[in-house]
Amino acid sequence: MRNYLCTLLLMLGTAAASGQSKEHRLGLSVGGGPQKYKGDLGDGFKISNPKNDVWRGAFVFNASYYLSRSFDVSAFGSAGDFGYCQPADVANTPVDDADRCDGCVGRVGLGNLNSRFVSLGVSGRYKFANGYLLKENNRFRPYVFAGVAVNRVLDHMKMHCVNTGDYMSLNAGAGVKYYITSRISVGYQLSFGYFTSDKVDGMVHGGSDMYRQSSLLLGMDLF
Numbered sequence: 001m002r003n004y005l006c007t008l009l010l011m012l013g014t015a016a017a018s019g020q021s022k023e024h025r026l027g028l029s030v031g032g033g034p035q036k037y038k039g040d041l042g043d044g045f046k047i048s049n050p051k052n053d054v055w056r057g058a059f060v061f062n063a064s065y066y067l068s069r070s071f072d073v074s075a076f077g078s079a080g081d082f083g084y085c086q087p088a089d090v091a092n093t094p095v096d097d098a099d100r101c102d103g104c105v106g107r108v109g110l111g112n113l114n115s116r117f118v119s120l121g122v123s124g125r126y127k128f129a130n131g132y133l134l135k136e137n138n139r140f141r142p143y144v145f146a147g148v149a150v151n152r153v154l155d156h157m158k159m160h161c162v163n164t165g166d167y168m169s170l171n172a173g174a175g176v177k178y179y180i181t182s183r184i185s186v187g188y189q190l191s192f193g194y195f196t197s198d199k200v201d202g203m204v205h206g207g208s209d210m211y212r213q214s215s216l217l218l219g220m221d222l223f
Helices: 002-019
Strands: 026-038 057-066 071-084 114-129 140-154 167-181 184-195 209-222
Touching: 026 071, 026 184, 057 209, 071 140, 114 167, 140 184, 167 209
Parallel strands: none
Antiparallel strands: 026 057, 026 209, 057 071, 071 114, 114 140, 140 167, 167 184, 184 209
């Protein structure tokens, strides 16, 4: 984990140093929202069967450096809970309360995932309010981004509800900021993380596991 973090910080420092030779702006944003799982146990991205899942949320932050009117470089991170619950007819096993994953129907190891999840990464962002598509001072400023992250998965319940460890992911998403003043904004961001491993949920059956974050954000441009 330490080596991964050093690499990410070096990447961020290099990007920031290259931008500080010109006039740039630093933007900070914080917020949070639900965090969902998709993998071998099931698809928490769907909303058709909400009883198959329980609400798990994450706190998120972002620090971005202005590179040009079209591009930013960012450091982003999150901390929260991550998991999935199988419905009763899938688990199909009577259990005592002490043997459950928190908020889940079935027994640990029979289709449930519950973990503490911490992520740190870097990304590049393309801004649509760049003078070409939208005015740079437009109150609505949509963007898309892509990057990489290191994700630490912890078994905070000590019940073997997850395959603990450090996992790399490819991350991408989109968002929009609405500027209340020239420096303060509120916004929404939808992001996806695609693990480079299929072992997070303890099962290996094809494609890699994924996570999705839906976040409401409050931001400020410092200079």
